[in-house]
Amino acid sequence: MSNFADLPTILRLHNCHVTFKQLEAIQQHFGSLNVALDSNESDWKHAELLKENQLAMLFSDDSKQRLEQALDWGQQTNQAWLMLGEMVYPKQLTEISDPPILLGVRGNAGLLNDPQIAIVGSRHASKQGAETAKDFAHYLSQQGLGITSGLALGIDTAAHQGALLGIGKTVAVVATGLDRIYPASNQKLGHQIVEEGVMISEFPLGTKPLNFNFPRRNRIISGLSVGTLVVEAALKSGSLITARTALEQGREVFAVPGSIHNPQAKGCHQLIKQGAKLVESGQDVLEELASNLQYALDLDSHEPQAAKTASTNHERNTSRLLEWIGYDAISLDELVVLSKMPVSGLQGELMMLELSGEIEALSAARWRRIK
CATH class of the missing domain: 1.10.10.10 (Winged helix-like DNA-binding domain superfamily/Winged helix DNA-binding domain)
Incomplete structure (x- = not known):
């Protein structure tokens, strides 16, 4: 897909949380994004393409200031904006139904096109669960795979830590703006990821850790990856959302079994019942992903x-x-x-x-x- 417009144009819409589907509708209605942004508020209201709060942000008094701040942020060392359609934009994400129109990046953007596997799970992981996630991540990283997760507490943290012990790199997909690291307890880990791997977000600078942003973030975690491994998850865990989006995107899903008495294992057991592949080692994952990895390596x-x-x-x-x-x-x-x-x-x-x-x-x- 070719670029919709230049970076300032996309940033103005990105600052209003415009989605890929909305962007297509805007372009179709106005003929071009430049014409759209030259149109007045009345024309936008009549078009009914944005939600009320999005429209308010588009025509707010500080919209120009926020644009300038975002442009300046992208000029700083080790920071960039990647537009959908650019060569460096992650190819895996272009294959999902609603790719981010813009990604903020801190770290090595080139890693986003390397073969990756997502490792996710409970924020309230047991000690054994965290060790399991760390071991899987370390092993798979040693094989050269990138390890993708969400920088949350528990399994995500263990996955990033394990990946950093190996020769592969790690990708952190966050649900806030990249001008902050959340949770605060992961500040040190976040800075290490920026130095040795990459951190990305589809959310504008200044975005706070709002609950409804996390499920949306999860489709990027699975979308970047050839497969998603779930290590410890309760029945209502957000990790099951990541697993579901992985299946919707045609990606593999793996789950680590646990004790039938552990509530943090019930989500994994449910996934296995529904067809996720039961895995006990990193080698199990590699064997299942052999053809997918060959495809990713030859993209x-x-x-x-x-x-x-x-x-x-x-x-x-x-x-x-x-x-x-x-x-x-x-x-x-x-x-x-x-x-x-x-x-x-x-x-x-x-x-x-x-x-x-x-x-x-x-x-x-x-x-x-x-x-």
């Missing part, structure tokens, strides 16, 4: 010749890697030196070799051949 190879070249390169790279990976452990750093491949590409090849059963991952980012 940029859509033209026939490009696909053929990518396939040839993949076969050549894996063949070369197997020459260097023996039955004794070898580290990622050693493979980078030997292969002269970029770390991101190397991680993808290692992941596919592990999924095919050629090698196995060991601790401390090391691998060895098993056949």
Whole structure:
């Protein structure tokens, strides 16, 4: 999809919480977004395209000031706005029915197009549940997968922490403006994610942590990911909303079983009854996602010749890697030196070799051949 308009135009509408469907309707009604924003308040009221509170924000006295603040924010180091239609906008999100028209980004925006898996769960996680989430995240991160979650307390926090221990990166999708980190107790973790991963939000600067924003945020968590793993969730947990949106988006859903006496496991058990895949280890997740991950790794190879070249390169790279990976452990750093491949590409090849059963991952980012 091509860009609807320039950044200032989109930011004005974004500051009014305009959705993708509303944006399409506005463009269709007025002919263009520039014409729409040149129209007066009476024309907008007659069009009935925005809610009353959105219209009030569009024509408020401070709308120009908020626009200037947002533009200035996007010019700061390690901060940016990504418009739907731009090349750097996450491709996975363009495939959902209501993608954000604009994303605020703090950190490495390039990570948003890497293969990711969402790990979510209860804010009131048990100690065992938090450790389980951390272990899954660490293992999957070691395989080069990005770990996506919502920076909430409990399972989300553990997932981000586990991801940061591995070689993959982590993506935090928040339900506030990016000029704050919520909850406050995750300030240190949030800053670490910005430094080593990426934090994103579809909400304008200044947006407070309002309850109704969290379910909306969840569709982005699942939308960015090839699959969603739920670790501990009560029957009315917000994590079940994330699982439902994942299914609606055609993504895989996994759940970790727990004790039948643990109320925080009942949501996971319900998901399993409804068809979610029961998983007991990170390897279970990788095996289920093998074809999805191959697709995600080859997203940029859509033209026939490009696909053929990518396939040839993949076969050549894996063949070369197997020459260097023996039955004794070898580290990622050693493979980078030997292969002269970029770390991101190397991680993808290692992941596919592990999924095919050629090698196995060991601790401390090391691998060895098993056949």
